[in-house]
Structures are given as C-alpha cells and as structure tokens.
Amino acid sequence: MKASGFPYVIPMLLLSVAFFATPLAVLIGFSFIGPDGLTLNNYGRFLGDAFNYRVLMNTAKLGLQTVASTTLLGIPIALLYWHSGKTARQVIIFLTLIPMLTSNVVRTFAWIVILGRQGPISETFVALGLAGQPFSLMSTELGLVLAMCQIDLPLIILPLIAILSRTPVQFTEAAQVSGAGPWRIFVTVLLPMMLPGLLAGWILVFASTSSSFVTQAVIGGARNVYVPQLIYREVGTLFDWSMASAIAVVLLLSTGILLVAMTMISRHRRLVGHA
Amino acid sequence: MPHIANSIEGKQLSVKDLTHSYGGQNAVSDVSFEVNAGEIVALLGPSGCGKSTVLRAIAGLIHPKSGRMVLGGADLANISARARGIGMVFQNYALFPHLTVAENIAYPLACQQVPRAVRKARVEEMLSLVRLNGYGNRLPRELSGGQQQRVAVARAIAGRPSLLLLDEPFGALDRALRFDLQVELLHLQKTLGITTLIVTHDQEEAQSLANRLVLMSKGNVEQIDTPMAVYDRPNTLFVNTFIGQANILRGTVVRLDPEATLIGLPGDKALRLPRRLNFTIGSKVTVTFRPEEVRLTSQPGENSLAARVTVSVPLGPTLVHDLVLDDGTNLRASEVRGPSTFVPETGTQVFAEIDTARAHVFPGEPEVSQ
Numbered sequence: 001m002k003a004s005g006f007p008y009v010i011p012m013l014l015l016s017v018a019f020f021a022t023p024l025a026v027l028i029g030f031s032f033i034g035p036d037g038l039t040l041n042n043y044g045r046f047l048g049d050a051f052n053y054r055v056l057m058n059t060a061k062l063g064l065q066t067v068a069s070t071t072l073l074g075i076p077i078a079l080l081y082w083h084s085g086k087t088a089r090q091v092i093i094f095l096t097l098i099p100m101l102t103s104n105v106v107r108t109f110a111w112i113v114i115l116g117r118q119g120p121i122s123e124t125f126v127a128l129g130l131a132g133q134p135f136s137l138m139s140t141e142l143g144l145v146l147a148m149c150q151i152d153l154p155l156i157i158l159p160l161i162a163i164l165s166r167t168p169v170q171f172t173e174a175a176q177v178s179g180a181g182p183w184r185i186f187v188t189v190l191l192p193m194m195l196p197g198l199l200a201g202w203i204l205v206f207a208s209t210s211s212s213f214v215t216q217a218v219i220g221g222a223r224n225v226y227v228p229q230l231i232y233r234e235v236g237t238l239f240d241w242s243m244a245s246a247i248a249v250v251l252l253l254s255t256g257i258l259l260v261a262m263t264m265i266s267r268h269r270r271l272v273g274h275a
Numbered sequence: 276m277p278h279i280a281n282s283i284e285g286k287q288l289s290v291k292d293l294t295h296s297y298g299g300q301n302a303v304s305d306v307s308f309e310v311n312a313g314e315i316v317a318l319l320g321p322s323g324c325g326k327s328t329v330l331r332a333i334a335g336l337i338h339p340k341s342g343r344m345v346l347g348g349a350d351l352a353n354i355s356a357r358a359r360g361i362g363m364v365f366q367n368y369a370l371f372p373h374l375t376v377a378e379n380i381a382y383p384l385a386c387q388q389v390p391r392a393v394r395k396a397r398v399e400e401m402l403s404l405v406r407l408n409g410y411g412n413r414l415p416r417e418l419s420g421g422q423q424q425r426v427a428v429a430r431a432i433a434g435r436p437s438l439l440l441l442d443e444p445f446g447a448l449d450r451a452l453r454f455d456l457q458v459e460l461l462h463l464q465k466t467l468g469i470t471t472l473i474v475t476h477d478q479e480e481a482q483s484l485a486n487r488l489v490l491m492s493k494g495n496v497e498q499i500d501t502p503m504a505v506y507d508r509p510n511t512l513f514v515n516t517f518i519g520q521a522n523i524l525r526g527t528v529v530r531l532d533p534e535a536t537l538i539g540l541p542g543d544k545a546l547r548l549p550r551r552l553n554f555t556i557g558s559k560v561t562v563t564f565r566p567e568e569v570r571l572t573s574q575p576g577e578n579s580l581a582a583r584v585t586v587s588v589p590l591g592p593t594l595v596h597d598l599v600l601d602d603g604t605n606l607r608a609s610e611v612r613g614p615s616t617f618v619p620e621t622g623t624q625v626f627a628e629i630d631t632a633r634a635h636v637f638p639g640e641p642e643v644s645q
Binding site (some may be wrong): 168174180187188241271 | 369383
C-alpha cells in the first residue's frame with residue numbers, strides 16, 4: 001500500500017464530524033419525528049400546502065433570477081479582466097472582492113439607502129423623467145434581486161477569472177483568422193471555454209441566494225417570503241423543530257439536485273479536458 | 276495523395292516598410308520582403324527578433340504603426356483579420372478543445388457559410404490529406420502532438436486560403452517526428468500550390484522547408500536569399516554566425532595588393548586573402564570561416580596558425596576538432612572521417628590551415644552576439 005496522507009486529515013475530519021455531519025444527521029432525524037414517533041407527516045404537510053409550495057417556487061425563482069443577472073454582469077467583467085493589463089487586473093479583482101469583504105449588515109443597510117424613496121435609483125429616474133414620482137424598491141422582488149446580484153457577483157466572477165487566466169488568447173485569434181466575427185467567437189469559442197466556470201458559479205450563486213436569510217428578510221420585507229423565513233418561523237415562532245427540519249431538508253435537496261445536475265454536465269467529455 | 280477538387284490559387288504577398296512598436300520601442304522597423312505565388316519563405320531569427328510580430332501583422336491580429344502589406348493586389352490595411360482569407364497554424368495549434376477534430380477543421384467553413392454537405396465532404400478531404408481518416412470524432416486532447424499539428428494544418432487550409440502562415444509549427448514536437456512532418460508539409464504545400472510563410476528560430480527547419488529565407492535580427496531584415504546563398508555568402512556577421520557555425524578572428528588590415536589583402540592578427544601572425552578588400556589600411560576587421568574550411572597539418576605553412584587540440588569528437592561521418600590558439604582564441608575544425616583518419620589526442624600541437632579564399636571579412640565590432 002502507498003504511504004497515505006490519512007493521518008494529516010484527521011483533525012479536519014474530527015471537526016467535520018463533530019460540527020457538520022452530526023448536526024446534519026440530527027437535523028435529518030428531527031424531520032422524521034412526529035408526536036407519535038417516526039413519520040413522513042412533516043414532509044406531507046409542507047409540500048401539501050399550496051402556500052408553502054409557492055414559497056418554494058419563489059425561492060427557486062429568486063435563485064434563478066440572481067443566477068441570470070450575475071451571469072449577464074459577470075461575463076463582461078471576466079472578459080474585461082482577461083483583456084486587461086496587470087494593474088487593471090488588480091483593480092478588477094479588488095473591486096470584485098469588496099462585497100465579500102464587507103459585513104452582511106453593512107451592505108444590507110447600504111442597499112436600504114440605495115433602494116429607498118430618496119435613494120439614487122429613484123431620484124435618477126425622476127430626474128430623467130422616467131418616473132413621475134419617487135418610488136421605493138424596498139420590499140420588492142426587483143430590489144432584492146438587485147441587492148443579491150451585487151452580493152453574489154464575486155461568486156461567479158472568481159471561477160470565470162480562474163478559467164480565463166488559463167486560456168490563451170490564441171483561441172480567439174484562431175477563430176478570428178478562420179473568419180469568425182465577434183458574436184460567433186463569443187458563442188462558439190468563449191462561452192464553451194467558460195462553461196465549467198459558469199457551472200461552478202451558478203451552483204454557488206444559487207445556493208447563496210436561496211439561503212440568505214438576512215438580505216431576504218430586510219430587503220424583501222414581509223410581502224416576499226422565501227424558504228429561510230419559513231424555517232425561521234417554525235423555529236422561532238411556532239417552535240415546531242421537526243417541521244423546520246423537514247423544510248431545511250427540502251431546501252438542501254433542491255440545491256443538491258441542482259449541484260448533481262451541474263456536476264454531471266461538467267463531466268461531459270468535451271468539457272473535461274480544459275476545465 | 277487524393278486529388279484536390281479545385282486547387283488553391285496562391286497569391287503573391289508583398290510587405291513594404293513594415294514598422295511596429297510595443298510601448299514606444301520598435302519591435303520591427305522597415306521590414307520589406309516578398310513571397311511569390313506558390314513559394315515557401317521562412318522568416319528566420321532568434322527569439323525576440325520580431326518575426327512573430329510580422330506574421331501577426333500579416334494575419335491582421337495587430338495593426339502595424341506603418342507600412343504596406345499587399346496580398347494578390349489587395350491592400351490588407353482595409354481588410355479585417357476575418358476577411359483576409361488567410362490560413363494560420365499557431366505555435367501551440369490553438370485547436371478548440373471542446374470541438375472534435377472534424378468540427379475544428381470545419382470551423383473556417385462554418386464561418387464562410389459553406390453549405391453543410393459541402394462542409395462534410397471538405398472535412399473528409401482534409402482528413403485524408405493529412406492522413407487522419409477515421410479520427411474525425413476524436414477530441415484534440417485525445418490525439419498525439421504530431422496528430423494535433425496535422426489537424427491544425429488541416430484547419431488552416433480547409434477554407435482554401437490564398438496564403439498560409441505558420442508560427443513555429445514544429446516547435447512543440449520531438450526531433451524525430453519533426454522531420455517526418457516537415458516532409459509531409461512540403462508535400463502538401465507542393466500539391467496545393469499555396470503561398471506559404473513560416474516563422475521559425477530553427478535554421479535547419481527553415482533551410483529544409485523554404486525556397487528563400489528572410490533573416491531577421493533585432494527587428495531588422497539582415498538578408499533575403501536562398502538557403503545556400505545565405506550559408507555561402509552571408510551579408511552580415513550576424514547572418515554568418517547565426518546560420519551554421521563560424522570561427523571568428525579579429526585583426527587589422529595591414530596591406531592591400533591588387534589581388535590580395537594581408538590581415539594582421541594578434542601575436543604577429545597574419546592571414547593572406549587572395550582578393551582585394553574594400554577596407555582602408557589600419558581598419559579593424561572580423562574574419563570568419565567555417566569549421567570545414569580549416570585543415571589540420573603537422574607542418575606550418577601559409578595561412579596556418581599554431582594551435583593545440585582541446586578535444587576531437589567524431590559526429591557520424593565527420594570528425595570535429597576543438598582547438599585553442601596561443602592567445603586563447605577557440606577555433607573549430609571539421610573534416611570528413613574515413614576508416615584511416617587519424618584522431619589526435621588532447622594537447623597535440625597542430626597547425627590550423629585556413630582556406631582564406633572562402634573566408635569572410637566584416638567590419639570589426641566591439642562585441643558579437645552569437
């Protein structure tokens with residue numbers, strides 16, 4: 001047998017078992033416990049309720065909208081990074097990382113100011129005559145997507161930058177000499193090259209958005225309810241921990257299915273070589 | 276070789292006074308040369324001499340500061356890279372990793388909106404042209420280096436370009452494979468009659484492929500000639516030392532006769548050249564000669580210098596002697612080896628007789644970059 005590195009991972013393994021695997025097992029166990037012992041009732045009650053089902057779908061929709069908007073913003077920024085010189089690259093990396101280095105509370109409150117009735121968005125629209133009177137984007141899905149997009153943008157830019165920095169520009173030059181125009185180069189060369197990075201980013205953004213309780217609660221307000229708020233209500237208000245566990249497991253599974261699907265795509269033979 | 280349905284019409288390329296700079300420093304200055312229709316020309320020079328910059332300007336990947344490039348009568352200045360109708364093989368091939376071999380070869384055809392059926396037939400034709408039948412569905416990473424190189428060539432010529440550019444196309448291959456692929460490329464080029472410009476730093480590669488060489492150094496063209504002429508009649512000291520091996524001696528012109536020139540060397544020695552040189556008496560000069568123009572003798576004679584053998588190495592059919600002169604200058608001599616050729620031992624005192632009729636003389640320079 002080869003000399004194994006197993007002893008070196010023991011500390012991390014112990015930590016994971018004690019503080020991640022065990023609580024997760026307890027959580028899953030809780031979700032099957034009812035007043036009369038083991039039951040599937042918690043899941044039945046949650047998924048059977050039309051309101052809960054709509055919340056689940058809304059959460060998925062919020063995740064997908066954030067994924068779409070971070071993708072639309074992230075790709076041009078990543079390509080700009082690819083074509084930039086050394087200094088410009090450092091500036092782009094720094095600006096990309098700022099949201100990650102800012103406290104969740106600070107950036108959420110900053111968004112309250114930006115989205116509010118006297119905020120820059122509303123004032124600009126009024127000044128340009130695009131809106132008749134000041135408006136607030138607080139407690140709207142659009143406002144929430146805007147905020148989530150800014151918060152999660154690094155999660156998609158960083159994998160894209162990692163892929164592109166290993167991609168020589170010769171690929172686009174080869175396409176150019178072959179007679180491809182900018183759009184054909186983007187669709188047939190750049191997008192396929194970036195796809196492994198996009199898949200990784202999509203998983204991260206989706207998981208982060210669908211579980212970010214604070215931002216959802218503060219900016220989404222009471223009218224927009226998402227799964228994390230449902231869990232919080234069961235835990236903090238209704239004290240039904242079994243129900244809370246069942247909802248958490250459903251959220252975990254739906255993100256997990258997405259993760260498996262994305263991983264399977266990224267294992268495609270055309271993508272493996274340059275990922 | 277399969278028959279080529281409608282063979283490519285090679286066009287003449289002419290480059291005039293091409294100048295380009297990066298960050299204020301000239302990468303190439305006033306480069307001019309021509310490639311006749313159907314000809315192979317090699318841009319040859321050490322790395323950093325600007326040869327790749329010239330190639331990229333012709334391909335349209337960079338816009339030169341000044342100069343004119345004309346391909347088949349059309350000024351390239353107003354034609355974008357995608358519309359130039361040029362095929363290019365990149366240094367690391369730049370095959371699209373997510374596309375199969377067939378899709379890679381079909382890429383320029385798809386860009387030209389060639390109908391699907393024609394495209395398919397052309398890909399098959401290209402595959403058999405580069406002897407890769409049956410490899411169409413493989414991905415580039417599933418091929419060997421030599422096979423990838425052939426796919427890159429197939430993609431470059433699939434769109435029937437009027438000019439083929441190759442940037443160090445054999446650089447990533449091992450020596451044995453390189454020669455086979457060079458022969459194959461020559462054959463392909465002759466069959467198609469496509470005008471070809473190849474960039475390389477490998478002089479053997481350039482000499483075996485090209486009809487003419489364009490020698491570049493530090494952004495300037497040093498000489499444009501056939502491989503033989505470049506070897507036999509180098510224009511500059513750089514060309515002399517870059518192509519093949521050259522011994523270098525420094526001296527001073529001491530006497531000019533109608534049919535001879537006497538060049539004084541350090542240590543009261545002299546070489547007599549059987550022709551009158553265009554130098555004034557007292558000029559510092561550099562004399563160069565090839566190893567095969569040095570003969571070892573045991574007796575002193577005209578144009579012979581006392582030397583000591585450092586080492587003698589048989590290289591296949593030739594015997595190479597490394598010599599050192601009394602003043603410490605190193606010389607190299609080579610002779611064709613026979614069964615009875617005497618191999619001198621290290622330290623043997625000999626006389627190196629120089630065939631001055633074939634020696635070259637250049638103005639003396641303080642330093643020579645090898």
